[in-house]
Amino acid sequence: MYIFTNDYAEGAHPAILQKMLDTNFEQQTGYGEDQYSIAAKKAIRKEIGNPHASIYFIATGTLTNQLAISCLLKSHEAVISAKSGHIQVHETGAIESLGNRIIPVETTDGKIRPEDIIKICHAHTLRPHVVKPRLVYITNATEIGSIYYKEELIALAACCKENNLLLYMDGARMGNALMATDNDLTLQDMSRLTDAFYIGGTKNGALLGEALIFNDPETYPEFDYLLKQKGALQAKGRLLGIQFLELFTDNLYYELADHANKMAMKIRHAFKEKGYEFLLESTTNQVFPILPNRVSETLRTNYSFLEWAKVDRDKTAVRIVTSWATPESIVDEFIRAIPH
Template identity: 40%
Template structure:
């Protein structure tokens, strides 16, 4: 059975791989500094975002993009407000803390940063003046770590709160394609780009071998990003490999087609498992799907299709995560649904 563990198990979409092969013999300057493919990718991304004056930089992976942006938008005594499940708070091995910056998690439990919790953290952190880390940045993820999609109303509420409290906004878009192509989405790339101070566009989890693009409006980060990237070990000598991939992805809408396909497969999987009697943990309309099962079934599913045991609940049941990618086929989904339907529960 095909693995449903994550959306980066395969190599690259054929169109991306073909672009890399076709340009393999070219000689260009390095470090994403002026080669024609990287410059074309920058132009395409600016056009898609409606931000002709934004800086567009390229990182090898999501952790690199996150720590450079977060560290670059904060001073030593400032902190970033995020949900407890946020990647910078869980799966990045303290990268932000190692840069001398502080992560300030809320108590939100559904993957969405709420204005109420942001206000609580703000109030606590500012209650003792210079003796506490000052919140100066808001970090959100779209889609969320639980597959949720930020709608425009909720996104604007957080941006309005941040603006009113003198905070900048950074969006981790490791799965931005899945979010914006979701049928539940009403937030356009252009609107998000007009309000976020910086955000990433994930390629690693959407059909590329590797790579994240970072779109920057914040003038301080725009100035400092190239230096921070080099200092943090995130600058790639063969930078044109990043440019070639994003150029191919954004030239004719391939990036969005790949994300849409992953979402469609995941929603078919969700509907099939629900019809078979499985209980969703939280509603997801993207390529990640979460279901609550007993511990024995969780282990059996993990062995069969690689799905990840994501959480253990207080009653001992476990939340398993299934992830679809650009390479998932409808037949793969049907096979998994049939298998799950026959499992004793």
């Protein structure tokens, strides 16, 4: 049985494990002051073209979103998120649990547009009886595999600025977005156009870890206190530092995401060729073919994947996720198993 359910079913890329082994008995300062964390931050600052950025490594995406967003908001301020946004659907009320409301936006493709933001701002003017929109949360790649284009991100950033809103990007699948064939954004763009964003490690070959970036170090200069207070400061910070140092050495981060995307595109192409339709188009590592129920059932004898949405009585859209670790041989086998 091969798992196409998610992109975190394996451990870490071997280069990361090797580095951990090689440096295991070096004594390092704790709590993120180790030399690997320092070097990893330096590498990321170079990659994003921002020598002044504040960077923090955090174990999980939920913790990253929660801390980054809550530190940027007062209690009467709210986050705008797509209805399909991770903080809205799959983080068990993490944002609310620290005191802030999420204002969800209905979208067709997981992406927020300036007009959505303006509409929400207009609906929240009855001060002080309503929350004040203050931050826009976007994901790239989105939860359904779509990506933001440069023109869109520029427009969004401008709209945020005009409306006194902060822009935050969840990059759990940042690598997949960057390596999409139709992508025209770079990490430098993210750093220039958002207030804060994170580069996801867990879903791109790390054992754990997300790299949170405040593009302006003055945004929340005392974030280290918050990290410690909310249990996000690892005594052995070297563990996180090594993940990102390796990922940002010799373009490993990009290569891993590129592999995941290529495997997905190969699968997508195969479904298309065999005449299947798709619930959603995606150029990243998620594919959403619509399958007759019996096809889905047959494929699932050897492959596990998610039933995403019932389309009609006979058909179901499924989600197939590939990763940095998906062997091409398995993909080829799977493709052969897809009936015409």
